[in-house]
Amino acid sequence: MKKVLNVGGGSKSIALPPQYAAFEHLLLDIDPKGQPDIVCDARQLSGLPAAQFDAVYCSHNLEHYYRHDVPQVLAGILHVMKDGGFVQIRVPDLTELMRVTVSQGLDVDDVLYTSPAGPVMILDVLYGHSPTIERSGEEFFAHKTGFTQKSLSNAVARAGFSSMFCMTGNLEINLIAFKGKPDSEVRALFGLPEGNV
Numbered sequence: 755m756k757k758v759l760n761v762g763g764g765s766k767s768i769a770l771p772p773q774y775a776a777f778e779h780l781l782l783d784i785d786p787k788g789q790p791d792i793v794c795d796a797r798q799l800s801g802l803p804a805a806q807f808d809a810v811y812c813s814h815n816l817e818h819y820y821r822h823d824v825p826q827v828l829a830g831i832l833h834v835m836k837d838g839g840f841v842q843i844r845v846p847d848l849t850e851l852m853r854v855t856v857s858q859g860l861d862v863d864d865v866l867y868t869s870p871a872g873p874v875m876i877l878d879v880l881y882g883h884s885p886t887i888e889r890s891g892e893e894f895f896a897h898k899t900g901f902t903q904k905s906l907s908n909a910v911a912r913a914g915f916s917s918m919f920c921m922t923g924n925l926e927i928n929l930i931a932f933k934g935k936p937d938s939e940v941r942a943l944f945g946l947p948e949g950n951v
Contacts, residue, residue: 756808759834761796762815764788770811771842773943777809784894797823799830807834813844814926817897818882824899828913835933840940843910843929846879847922848900854925866925879925903927919946 758777760770765788766781782799783790794802796815810831819827831841854866855876862877871883878884882896901909903920906927910918915931922928930944941948 757806758809758811759792759807761799761810761812761831762818763790763811763813774809774811780807796827796830799827800833802830802834804833805836805839808836808839810835810839810841812841814846816843817845817899817901818894820898824909825913828909828915832914832933837934838932838937839934840930840932840937841915842944843906843927843931845901845906845927846897847903847925847927848880849902850922850925851876851879901927919944 756777758770758774758779760766760779760781762783763770763781764783764785766779770777770779780792781788781790782792782794782796784793784795786793792802796812797819812827812831816824816827835841851866854860855862860866860876862880863875865873866876866879867874872885874883880897880900881887887893887895903922906929907918907920910929910931916934917936918929918931920927920929930940930946932940936946940946
């Protein structure tokens with residue numbers, strides 16, 4: 755069975771996208787309260803055994819690291835992936851956030867949308883969900899790095915991934931990058947076109 759490492763997913767009760775239904779789900783998180791399979795900061799991924807995962811899912815976690823830490827996290831992701839593996843990275847899209855903010859005449863403390871956790875203000879997307887940070891007392895939950903499609907693509911390319919596909923929508927960037935040659939099975943799974951971006 756193929757294995758996916760869910761980096762910083764918080765808890766296994768938070769479902770992965772349906773594309774991962776056939777994968778064995780292993781959770782890596784810095785917080786042991788969510789009962790992860792591996793308790794580890796993503797900056798320490800290079801210390802784990804190499805080439806053990808077919809896929810890595812990193813959803814809304816990379817922005818919690820300072821810009822100078824991002825290359826280390828990406829190098830660690832590359833390290834734990836098998837040669838034919840891929841990573842899916844999802845982060846807030848600051849380009850789209852700014853476009854919406856300006857086009858609607860909003861300010862940083864205006865409500866952008868209402869989530870199941872309550873109203874999300876523009877500053878929550880920029881700096882992390884404020885009520886969550888306030889309740890936790892944990893500075894780690896704050897956002898420290900922002901990404902545009904170009905900046906995320908450049909960081910992933912510099913890390914050494916061979917090919918990538920980048921989509922935007924719903925105020926997020928969704929990037930899929932391959933360690934080696936893009937696999938046709940994974941292309942079909944995610945509806946990716948031939949060629950690379």
